[in-house]
Amino acid sequence: MTQLQLLLVAGTHGNEINGIWLFEAWEKSLSLINNHGIKICKVIGNPEAKKAGKRYIHNDLNRSFLEESFTSINSPDFERIRANELIKLYGKEGENPCQIALDFHTTTASMGSCLVVYGRRYADLALASLIQYKLGLPIYLHESDKDQTGFLVESWPCGLVIEIGPVGQGLLNAKIISQTKLIVENLLDQIQQVKKLNLFFPEKLIIHRHIKSIDFPRDDEGNINALVHPLRQSKDWQLLKKDDELFYQLNGEIIKFEENEPFIPVFINEAAYMEKNIAMSFTKRELWIVKNEWKKSLIDLINQE
Ligand SMILES: [Zn+2]
Numbered sequence: 165m166t167q168l169q170l171l172l173v174a175g176t177h178g179n180e181i182n183g184i185w186l187f188e189a190w191e192k193s194l195s196l197i198n199n200h201g202i203k204i205c206k207v208i209g210n211p212e213a214k215k216a217g218k219r220y221i222h223n224d225l226n227r228s229f230l231e232e233s234f235t236s237i238n239s240p241d242f243e244r245i246r247a248n249e250l251i252k253l254y255g256k257e258g259e260n261p262c263q264i265a266l267d268f269h270t271t272t273a274s275m276g277s278c279l280v281v282y283g284r285r286y287a288d289l290a291l292a293s294l295i296q297y298k299l300g301l302p303i304y305l306h307e308s309d310k311d312q313t314g315f316l317v318e319s320w321p322c323g324l325v326i327e328i329g330p331v332g333q334g335l336l337n338a339k340i341i342s343q344t345k346l347i348v349e350n351l352l353d354q355i356q357q358v359k360k361l362n363l364f365f366p367e368k369l370i371i372h373r374h375i376k377s378i379d380f381p382r383d384d385e386g387n388i389n390a391l392v393h394p395l396r397q398s399k400d401w402q403l404l405k406k407d408d409e410l411f412y413q414l415n416g417e418i419i420k421f422e423e424n425e426p427f428i429p430v431f432i433n434e435a436a437y438m439e440k441n442i443a444m445s446f447t448k449r450e451l452w453i454v455k456n457e458w459k460k461s462l463i464d465l466i467n468q469e
Contacts, residue, residue, distance in 0.1 A: 168355075168467075170203070172187070172266050172348070173316065175208040176209030176269065177209070177213070178218050182331060186344050187208070190206070197348055197349055205260055207250070207253075230247075263321050265319070266317075268328070269326065271436075273400050273432050273434045274329065279292050280303075287462040289369070290459050295347070297369075312377075363459070367454055369454055372447035372449055373447055374446075375427060377443075378446065381411055381413075392412070392444070399432065404427050407421065428448065429444045429445065429447070
């Protein structure tokens with residue numbers, strides 16, 4: 165078996181530049197972050213988009229890791245080619261095989277720092293539980309959304325997205341960079357602890373399970389005709405219940421949340437999701453037991469050599 169190697173990705177979205185900046189600083193000064201002797205491949209996900217100051221060139225790279233993309237090498241879609249390339253270089257069967265991928269993103273929404281887990285892979289949940297226990301970060305479990313697929317981390321045996329915000333696209337922000345550094349250090353530290361079998365898994369973890377996303381209200385021509393209500397703006401992770409203000413129209417009319425079941429919204433008014441027709445996503449907060457098979461899955465992955 166191959167030696168444990170981590171893939172750290174920043175700039176999967178070319179205009180999320182804080183992680184890129186940190187990686188470049190780390191490259192110049194290797195002692196900036198203690199890697200505990202773990203082998204690390206640091207990579208800029210979408211360097212072309214970064215150069216262009218854009219989220220992507222043709223398509224969202226973080227929706228381009230689709231099964232069919234692996235065969236369509238002749239595709240003119242820059243991001244599909246890049247997805248193939250990253251798998252060829254760093255995939256578990258790649259030239260430089262990595263078992264765990266950590267993908268660093270930023271959000272314009274007021275979400276603070278959080279972890280995003282895709283689906284319910286055991287090793288992902290175990291690693292997320294360790295970081296939540298250590299840093300108290302919320303976990304957003306993204307699943308059951310057929311319109312949003314092809315995420316980078318899903319192409320590795322274990323992988324998490326780290327979302328840090330709020331920060332504008334293309335802006336450097338000291339607080340965001342410090343947060344990114346703190347989370348990188350803690351992830352490396354926790355992985356090292358698992359490697360040493362020095363284990364402190366929590367008994368439970370809190371999950372925010374994705375239920376659905378909602379669009380902005382639109383007129384007959386499809387133009388947005390109501391804005392996120394000022395009372396809802398920046399209220400990520402805060403309970404939204406029946407009759408709460410949701411959207412606001414310039415004539416003063418308020419569109420309220422009318423469902424009986426309350427939700428916890430995230431990615432409220434995220435700049436990058438305008439094009440995806442997402443005004444915010446709804447989650448349910450749940451307390452899950454950390455299962456032994458999750459721990460085993462992570463321990464086996466990290467100690468497979
Ligand atoms: Zn991103």
